[in-house]
Amino acid sequence: MPPPLSWIVAIGRFLYDFIVGDDWTMAVAVATGLILSAALNANHIAAWWLIPVIVVLMLGISLRRASGRRR
Amino acid sequence: MTGLLPVLITTFLASAVEAIEMVTIVVGVGATRGWRSTLIGAASGFGLLAVIVLVLGAALSRVPIGPLRLIVGALLLVFGLQWFRKGIMRVAARGLAGIGGQDPHEAAEWTGPGMDWTAWFLAFKGVVLEGLEVAFIVVTFGAGANHLVAAVIGGVGAVVVVGGVGLILHRSVRRIPRSLLQLIVGILLTTFGTFWAIEGLSIEWPGGDAAIPGLLVLYVATAVTYITLERNRALGLRPAA
Numbered sequence: 001m002p003p004p005l006s007w008i009v010a011i012g013r014f015l016y017d018f019i020v021g022d023d024w025t026m027a028v029a030v031a032t033g034l035i036l037s038a039a040l041n042a043n044h045i046a047a048w049w050l051i052p053v054i055v056v057l058m059l060g061i062s063l064r065r066a067s068g069r070r071r
Numbered sequence: 072m073t074g075l076l077p078v079l080i081t082t083f084l085a086s087a088v089e090a091i092e093m094v095t096i097v098v099g100v101g102a103t104r105g106w107r108s109t110l111i112g113a114a115s116g117f118g119l120l121a122v123i124v125l126v127l128g129a130a131l132s133r134v135p136i137g138p139l140r141l142i143v144g145a146l147l148l149v150f151g152l153q154w155f156r157k158g159i160m161r162v163a164a165r166g167l168a169g170i171g172g173q174d175p176h177e178a179a180e181w182t183g184p185g186m187d188w189t190a191w192f193l194a195f196k197g198v199v200l201e202g203l204e205v206a207f208i209v210v211t212f213g214a215g216a217n218h219l220v221a222a223v224i225g226g227v228g229a230v231v232v233v234g235g236v237g238l239i240l241h242r243s244v245r246r247i248p249r250s251l252l253q254l255i256v257g258i259l260l261t262t263f264g265t266f267w268a269i270e271g272l273s274i275e276w277p278g279g280d281a282a283i284p285g286l287l288v289l290y291v292a293t294a295v296t297y298i299t300l301e302r303n304r305a306l307g308l309r310p311a312a
Binding site (some may be wrong): 018019020021022023026027030031034037038041047048051052055056058059060062063066067 | 159269
């Protein structure tokens, strides 16, 4: 890969590891939760509870998966 | 509006987590290869971090507060969840133990004249890599709370305190319970990330700012529950009914 392209790929990989980390499913769940919250709010339905519920559930799923991998 | 105190506490603790690793590297390199080049390397690293904070801070200050809270909240939420998860796993596995292990003493003592570029590079790399997460937290948290200066003071304050402890009591830095600090910061970042991201979508929290302590209680209870479950799992026990 020529230098300008390889630099962009390296920066992209760094940002991904930096922000998303080793469990991308949590980032996807947060993004989905925010989109759903916006949709609920647009339809005048209370949506403040959705992200906290997603955080609690996704942490449990991610921890369970991580401890399964360690065995 | 988030008050000054939560901004100071969160950025101080977040900075302290990374400063422990940073100071361990710098003190280890300085003690073995000499202080002059090590401190110049560390100062160069802090210089680069200061530029990053200034550029990012200036860029974020141009974004209107509504979209800014959504962007910053979502970023802090995703980033905070990483620390939250790692904190739970590490506290469950190691309790309140420090980072432990050996000092980074592999490099031979430097006796030559002029700059020791190995010491410079090791210190520079240690400060930049460990400090990048702090710079990110300081800028995003400061911008989200509209208290960037307080966030910088909190971040720099922790580096000064941990650095002072490291210079006076070399090996004590490794005994600071870094896993617990990481868990506390993960909970705080997730709490404020949740609050700001939802506020950024123009969704009202019941009770306004009073929802922040409520979220904090929920996430602390979540951490305690998952730490207990992780420990039981590690011991091969079933969770209590």
